[in-house]
Amino acid sequence: MSVRKLPHRPEAPADKPPVTPDAAATAEDQGQTVATLPARGLAPRLAHAFAAPRAQRAALIPYLTGGHPDLQTSDRLIATLIDAGADIVELGIPFSDPIADGPVVQQSTHAALSAGITPDDVLGLAAAHSAAAPFVLLTYLNSVLAFGAERFFTRAATAGVEALVIPDLPLDEAAGRTVSLAREAGGLAALAAGAGVSLVPMATPTSTDERLELVAAAATSFVYCVAVTGVTGARAEVGAELPALLARLRQRTDAPLAVGFGISTAEQAAGVAGLADGVIIGSALIDAVTRAASPDDACAAARSLVSAASEAIAGG
Amino acid sequence: MTIQTRFGPYGGRFVPETLIPALDELTAAYEEVREDAAFQAELAYLLADYAGRPTPLFHAERLSARCGATILLKREDLCHTGAHKINNVLGQALLAKRMGKRRVIAETGAGQHGVATATACALLDLECVVYMGAEDVRRQELNVVRMRLLGATVVPVESGSRTLKDAMNEALRDWVTNVRETFYVIGSVAGPAPYPAMVRDFQAVIGAETIAQVRERFGHLPDEIVACVGGGSNAMGIFHAFRDLASVRLTGVEAAGEGLDGRHGAPLAKGSPGVLHGSYSYLLQDAWGQVAEAHSISAGLDYPGVGPEHSWLKDSGRAAYAAATDDEALAAFRTLAELEGIIPALESAHAVAYVLRGPSSAEPTAPSPSQTGRFTIPGEAEFDPAATRFARGDLVIVNLSGRGDKDVYEAGARLGALS
Ligand SMILES: Cc1ncc(COP(=O)(O)O)c(C=O)c1O
Numbered sequence: 122m123s124v125r126k127l128p129h130r131p132e133a134p135a136d137k138p139p140v141t142p143d144a145a146a147t148a149e150d151q152g153q154t155v156a157t158l159p160a161r162g163l164a165p166r167l168a169h170a171f172a173a174p175r176a177q178r179a180a181l182i183p184y185l186t187g188g189h190p191d192l193q194t195s196d197r198l199i200a201t202l203i204d205a206g207a208d209i210v211e212l213g214i215p216f217s218d219p220i221a222d223g224p225v226v227q228q229s230t231h232a233a234l235s236a237g238i239t240p241d242d243v244l245g246l247a248a249a250h251s252a253a254a255p256f257v258l259l260t261y262l263n264s265v266l267a268f269g270a271e272r273f274f275t276r277a278a279t280a281g282v283e284a285l286v287i288p289d290l291p292l293d294e295a296a297g298r299t300v301s302l303a304r305e306a307g308g309l310a311a312l313a314a315g316a317g318v319s320l321v322p323m324a325t326p327t328s329t330d331e332r333l334e335l336v337a338a339a340a341t342s343f344v345y346c347v348a349v350t351g352v353t354g355a356r357a358e359v360g361a362e363l364p365a366l367l368a369r370l371r372q373r374t375d376a377p378l379a380v381g382f383g384i385s386t387a388e389q390a391a392g393v394a395g396l397a398d399g400v401i402i403g404s405a406l407i408d409a410v411t412r413a414a415s416p417d418d419a420c421a422a423a424r425s426l427v428s429a430a431s432e433a434i435a436g437g
Numbered sequence: 438m439t440i441q442t443r444f445g446p447y448g449g450r451f452v453p454e455t456l457i458p459a460l461d462e463l464t465a466a467y468e469e470v471r472e473d474a475a476f477q478a479e480l481a482y483l484l485a486d487y488a489g490r491p492t493p494l495f496h497a498e499r500l501s502a503r504c505g506a507t508i509l510l511k512r513e514d515l516c517h518t519g520a521h522k523i524n525n526v527l528g529q530a531l532l533a534k535r536m537g538k539r540r541v542i543a544e545t546g547a548g549q550h551g552v553a554t555a556t557a558c559a560l561l562d563l564e565c566v567v568y569m570g571a572e573d574v575r576r577q578e579l580n581v582v583r584m585r586l587l588g589a590t591v592v593p594v595e596s597g598s599r600t601l602k603d604a605m606n607e608a609l610r611d612w613v614t615n616v617r618e619t620f621y622v623i624g625s626v627a628g629p630a631p632y633p634a635m636v637r638d639f640q641a642v643i644g645a646e647t648i649a650q651v652r653e654r655f656g657h658l659p660d661e662i663v664a665c666v667g668g669g670s671n672a673m674g675i676f677h678a679f680r681d682l683a684s685v686r687l688t689g690v691e692a693a694g695e696g697l698d699g700r701h702g703a704p705l706a707k708g709s710p711g712v713l714h715g716s717y718s719y720l721l722q723d724a725w726g727q728v729a730e731a732h733s734i735s736a737g738l739d740y741p742g743v744g745p746e747h748s749w750l751k752d753s754g755r756a757a758y759a760a761a762t763d764d765e766a767l768a769a770f771r772t773l774a775e776l777e778g779i780i781p782a783l784e785s786a787h788a789v790a791y792v793l794r795g796p797s798s799a800e801p802t803a804p805s806p807s808q809t810g811r812f813t814i815p816g817e818a819e820f821d822p823a824a825t826r827f828a829r830g831d832l833v834i835v836n837l838s839g840r841g842d843k844d845v846y847e848a849g850a851r852l853g854a855l856s
Contacts, residue, residue, distance in 0.1 A: 263722065322454075
């Protein structure tokens with residue numbers, strides 16, 4: 122499979138009309154906390170993947186840093202994940218200052234940046250594989266802003282990406298209080314929705330009930346549930362705080378709940394799958410890729426981790 | 438009164454969701470203590486009897502003669518621990534105590550904020566962890582020793598450029614992980630709301646004192662206030678009281694490093710708006726939004742971002758921003774020592790460098806009306822009007838944010854003064 126190396130920051134594709142998200146035009150800078158968003162249904166392929174993964178089990182969502190360890194290997198790794206049982210693929214856009222990430226993801230993003238990987242490369246990887254699986258991208262906000270938010274969302278949609286996780290964009294900032302970032306559109310979430318991309322709200326063990334109400338109202342594809350109070354990275358134990366968080370969310374929304382941060386073993390994945398609609402495995406996978414001696418080894422390690430998790434989830 | 442979270446388009450709270458409840462809690466606690474007489478009295482007491490406030494406003498006569506203007510130095514270098522940083526830290530540490538947080542974390546560049554935080558934690562019996570870039574651990578060794586003596590744990594940060602930006606990344610990661618029991622004492626007017634407004638408020642004592650001192654001494658307002666800008670806290674601290682006094686020019690001085698066309702730390706001069714460390718503000722970044730590494734000889738100015746209120750002061754035109762190079766700062770470091778017997782921090786030396794600078798055709802400075810000849814300028818003979826940016830008789834206040842003990846080895850080696 123070949124990955125098209127995209128030119129440096131090309132202009133927005135002309136085949137998409139300018140984005141005018143009527144639904145959210147009412148949001149005021151300082152007024153409403155959450156702008157009116159289109160109802161769920163923004164991300165049909167994700168919805169399907171959560172509703173009907175292969176054996177009526179939780180969706181398996183492996184996470185990789187896009188372009189790590191290099192563009193060609195990353196391309197092979199994505200194909201491997203899909204082949205080994207991934208229901209949804211999540212790719213990270215490398216950013217210089219990933220404050221929500223622990224050492225393993227940090228190292229992979231710095232390696233990818235040193236190798237010259239750009240947001241365009243990661244969008245290209247998604248475009249090359251999104252026919253085979255639904256795609257979610259994780260990006261820090263500054264990558265979106267520098268690209269031009271509207272252009273970024275449009276490009277993501279064109280690449281077949283249905284949802285974006287932006288860890289440093291909490292939902293009230295996404296909803297329109299950010300004066301100059303997306304004022305006319307009523308906020309970044311509305312701007313993204315207008316382009317056909319869902320911004321995924323995050324829920325954490327520290328979220329108050331009041332915040333979870335906002336999370337529920339902002340969920341247009343799924344909710345990203347952070348299993349631990351902390352940054353990404355493997356944990357010996359996941360989620361003493363998780364069942365309570367999931368229960369509090371279930372009371373407020375029927376949106377799919379995907380759980381990430383700290384899930385590293387097949388056993389942990391199976392445990393979380395019993396509670397949630399999706400299981401995200403990131404650092405453990407990236408660690409295996411980082412340690413591999415060759416691209417072949419990296420693919421073999423990724424395959425064995427994903428198949429093991431897939432089987433454990435199906436069995437559990 | 439609610440706390441300002443935006444400055445024009447700048448500011449905000451761009452942090453992981455995990456931290457939002459903590460920022461809400463902090464905002465509520467800060468709103469409460471702003472109106473609380475007992476808290477304010479305790480802070481005022483510590484600022485006076487512990488930190489040594491008010492700091493003097495010193496008429497630097499030989500420097501004045503050299504510059505062709507009346508130069509007053511606001512002596513923040515005389516604060517306990519050697520810099521303005523203690524003003525903010527005492528406020529935040531008292532707040533931590535009141536909120537029942539036993540563990541305090543901080544980031545530090547030059548080590549002055551780290552030393553101030555370690556000091557306040559010793560005083561108030563709080564656990565203290567300071568994140569410091571490994572490069573800064575090397576070049577500000579004196580402050581590392583001080584922090585350890587004060588009982589703090591200093592964690593060298595090896596990621597990225599191994600300077601202030603990376604220390605702040607690591608402090609934020611610690612906070613995300615330990616948020617329930619931890620208070621993050623941010624050292625400048627940066628970070629997510631409510632920090633930029635809260636830190637400004639705690640530093641505003643500098644300008645409040647200055648305005649009273651200058652009025653008492655000279656009977657009128659100054660023409661210009663000059664302060665160095667890293668994150669921007671000493672500058673906001675002295676600017677704030679003068680914000681609505683339109684006749685007073687406010688000038689921030691960023692680090693021009695090796696020159697504004699090379700490596701530097703001047704986001705207001707050369708950056709563009711973006712999001713780093715929780716707020717939307719000017720930032721040094723590449724076309725893809727990757728944050729660029731800053732460079733300055735001064736660890737406290739070696740930062741690619743700047744507090745959001747400065748971005749707004751720049752855009753609105755209320756303040757002007759200049760930049761001084763490493764070499765200019767070094768020269769000013771030596772000049773102030775020789776002329777006034779004051780060794781400034783390399784950060785503060787950037788502000789001194791600005792007043793020492795000759796005329797710049799790129800930045801014409803209009804003579805202030807009706808103020809010429811008000812003062813007898815000592816050493817009048819040295820004054821060459823063609824060689825200065827000031828109108829004759831201008832009254833200029835330089836915020837001398839810190840003292841230079843920490844910099845004597847680094848600067849001495851560069852200046853060849855160590856033999
Ligand atoms: C003496 C001194 N001045 C200035 C600064 C820069 O910080 P700010 O711009 O927040 O005043 C520092 C920071 O370490 C410092 O130690």
